[in-house]
Amino acid sequence: MSDSFSQYWANEIDTLALAPQRRHICAFGDFPTIGRIDPNHDIVLVLNGTSSGVCPPDLDWILPDRAGLVIADAVSAAFTRHIDFDRIDVLCWSWQKALGGEGGHGMIALSPRAQARLKIRERKPVARLMRLHNPDGSVNKAFFGGRTISTPSMFAVADIHSALDWAEACGGLPALLKRVASNYAVMADWVNSTPWIDWTCINPAARSTCSITLRLVGEHVAAIDKEDGDEIVAGMIRLLEAEGAAFDIWSYGDAPPGFRIWAGPTVEADDLAILCEWLAWAYSETCDASIRPEAISRIGAITHSCEPNVGLFDALTLVEMQQ
Structure with missing residues (x-):
């Protein structure tokens, strides 16, 4: 969703030459319009974009009587937002993202419509670890009853059971959704009261409540110059890591300079409030030393409501494939 991972999906579809596709492009930090989507085509989308902090406002635009399949990447959406399963045919997620379980275990759920497609489509080369067919080409229903192709880690299985x-x-x-909402409220209150920070996602209706992505703005930050913003962010993060206050909160590589903060259900709202205090401290410690004199001369041109540098990345949200 206006997200780097949406582009990865589209590129994979191109690489595998699965079908002609139409990419629905929008500016980084927003969700594309859905008026031109053909329900007879397959749709691939990301339900929670962790690089841009964007998610579909809803799935009401997906028709119940659609002919195409809806394939949804829900890696970080599972357990963090409501998912209308009646409007999705293929759902993939991971154990660890929202519940903090052991990583490396991807899951997939297929609707009866998606399983029927497995039977009628022509056979294609598929890695053994992803084969869902019997030798005669029929769907192996044992996988939908708990059978595994390879033996998963029993420690990982016990770990996800503990998390559940x-x-x-x-x-x-x-x-869980209430905890996510409380976490988002803490971050929203801080952003609204802090002049030098703003949301990367400029559309409130499409803003993720668990993938908090923030960009530098305001009178003290030359946000037009990405290099200046990177310098300030790097200084702040080094201070926070040295104090043990925060780790791995860099914004994604394609995003404007800023921070990417996970606010899923395993995170405590009180801890996020403390993090906001640490961020304010790190900013005050870093800003004056990091802004170069030539950048200070441009401060007057920046406002709290300035648009993100959409030229950094023209992202996409939806991939539409002809059957």
């Missing part, structure tokens, strides 16, 4: 037990004890999915 914790989630159930919290109150299940409604409680």
Whole structure:
């Protein structure tokens, strides 16, 4: 969704030569218009973009009686937002992203419509670890009853069971979504009261509540110059890491200079409030020393509501494929 990972999907479709595709492009930090999408085509989309902090506002535009399949990357959307499963045919996610479990385990769920497509489409070369067919080409239904092709780590299985037990004890999915909403509220209050920071996602309706992506703006930051912004962000993050206050909060490589903060259900709202205080401290410690004299002369041109540098990355949200 106006996200780097959407582009990765589109590039893979091109590489595999699966079908002609039409990319729906929009500026980084927004969600594309959906009026030109053909429901007879397959649709590939990302339900929560961690590089831009953008997600589809809803899935109401996906028709129940569609002819095409809807293939959704829900790696970081599972357990963090409501998902309308009636409008999705192929859903992939990972164990560890939202619940903090062991990494390296991708999951996929196929609707009856998607399983039917497996039967009728021509056979293509597929890696053994991804084969869902019997030798005669029919769908191997054992995989939908718990069978595995390879033996997964039993430690990882026990780990995700522990995480799910914790989630159930919290109150299940409604409680997890409430925790995410509380985390987002903390970050939103801080952003709204801080003149030098703003959302990377400029469209509030499409803003992720768990993938907090922020960019530098304001009277003290020459945000037009990416190099100046990178310098300030780097200085702040070095200070935060040295103090043990925050790790791995760099913005994604294609995003404007800023921060990428995970606010999923395993994160405590109180800890995010403390992080905001640390960010304010790091900014005050870094800003004056990092801005070069020539950058200071441009400060007057920057405002809190300035548009992101969309030229950094013309991202896409949806991939539409002809069947």
